[in-house]
Amino acid sequence: MQRQQSSLKVRASNWLFGLSGPKLHRTYRIRLLVQWLFAGICLFLGFQLTRFYMAAKAGQLPLPQRPPGVEGFLPISGLMGILDWVYQGTLNRIHPAATILVLVVLLTALLLRKSFCSWICPVGMMAEYLARLGRKIFSRNFRPWRGLDWTLQSLKYLILGFFVWAIFGMSGAALQAFIQSPYNKVADVKMGLFFLNLGQVGILVMAGLVVASVFIQGAWCRYGCPYGALLGLFSWLSPVRVERNADKCIDCSLCDKVCMSRLPISRSTVVRSVECTGCVDCVAVCPVDDALALTAAGRRMSIPAYAAAILMLFVMGYSAARLTGLWANDISDEEYVHRIQNMDDPAYGHPGSSSTRGVQAE
Numbered sequence: 001m002q003r004q005q006s007s008l009k010v011r012a013s014n015w016l017f018g019l020s021g022p023k024l025h026r027t028y029r030i031r032l033l034v035q036w037l038f039a040g041i042c043l044f045l046g047f048q049l050t051r052f053y054m055a056a057k058a059g060q061l062p063l064p065q066r067p068p069g070v071e072g073f074l075p076i077s078g079l080m081g082i083l084d085w086v087y088q089g090t091l092n093r094i095h096p097a098a099t100i101l102v103l104v105v106l107l108t109a110l111l112l113r114k115s116f117c118s119w120i121c122p123v124g125m126m127a128e129y130l131a132r133l134g135r136k137i138f139s140r141n142f143r144p145w146r147g148l149d150w151t152l153q154s155l156k157y158l159i160l161g162f163f164v165w166a167i168f169g170m171s172g173a174a175l176q177a178f179i180q181s182p183y184n185k186v187a188d189v190k191m192g193l194f195f196l197n198l199g200q201v202g203i204l205v206m207a208g209l210v211v212a213s214v215f216i217q218g219a220w221c222r223y224g225c226p227y228g229a230l231l232g233l234f235s236w237l238s239p240v241r242v243e244r245n246a247d248k249c250i251d252c253s254l255c256d257k258v259c260m261s262r263l264p265i266s267r268s269t270v271v272r273s274v275e276c277t278g279c280v281d282c283v284a285v286c287p288v289d290d291a292l293a294l295t296a297a298g299r300r301m302s303i304p305a306y307a308a309a310i311l312m313l314f315v316m317g318y319s320a321a322r323l324t325g326l327w328a329n330d331i332s333d334e335e336y337v338h339r340i341q342n343m344d345d346p347a348y349g350h351p352g353s354s355s356t357r358g359v360q361a362e
């Protein structure tokens, strides 16, 4: 029994580094492929935005295409857009793609669990690599004491609560004022510049998060990300679940060991936790056929079908938005050149900050 368990451990560790097992290999590779596909898209969007910014800064008309997809990095603008859509009856023409992408991601969580976090989000992907690095260095990732872990986990819900309170407490007029503000019109460019020109504080915060993620698997996702917290709440209604067949389970606990959300899978029959990201690592590592399965409304779902469903939702959301003219914004090249060349003006500060209060916006 002991020899069997240690051989299972070796297999699990091989799987962690993608080294063995046809089933494990396949599952690992499918998610890896989807993650890298979206990481590649993000890099391409970043490259396009940089080209667009440089041309606008230099006043080179016509500008190269600005990629609306970068608005996926403006989830707060997207949430504001949803509420504004409800108030105004039309989608705003400043960052429409931000709203479409938030809606697609929320729909993904509602139908397919928090799969965004483990299949699509580049931060989630980096967190996995950093955790793997931690395991290479220390042979393990560290787990804070349970009480501290719970306390820290509540942080992301507090941050989410703050954003929900701040956004959903705004009147229709206040929302419109924010959406039409000079700050919001160039929010995507400002965000790109923020990451390109990280100040001392920014570098320290990033370095802190990187180090924390090497020690604690998915430190930011687990404790700090309000987007993940929101998706988790939506995912609670999802018909997709991981289910364990107690009759077939041999209680090896390998599923518990690989779960990035540290869920007690081997002691559950159905994983309902809002922390489950649908990474399916547990299903992949399980050595017993049919002991653990991904199910949709109680029916078994294959991993390729799950991956295809995630991709399909994004392709459908993007195509529908393009076909209906809800993808690209209405800001002209001339206006972008003017705004980007004047972005250092106090009128382009955050509308809520003291520096912009009383500044007359154009």
Ligand code: SF4
Pocket (backbone or CB within 6 Å): 242, 258, 259, 260, 261, 262, 263, 265, 271, 275, 276, 277, 278, 279, 280, 281, 282, 283
């Ligand atoms: S329960 Fe399974 S699918 Fe959910 S996060 Fe844990 S390992 Fe991934």
Ligand code: SF4
Pocket (backbone or CB within 6 Å): 244, 248, 249, 250, 251, 252, 253, 254, 255, 256, 265, 266, 285, 286, 287, 288, 291, 292
């Ligand atoms: S579900 Fe599979 S991996 Fe988890 S304890 Fe049972 S046999 Fe082991």
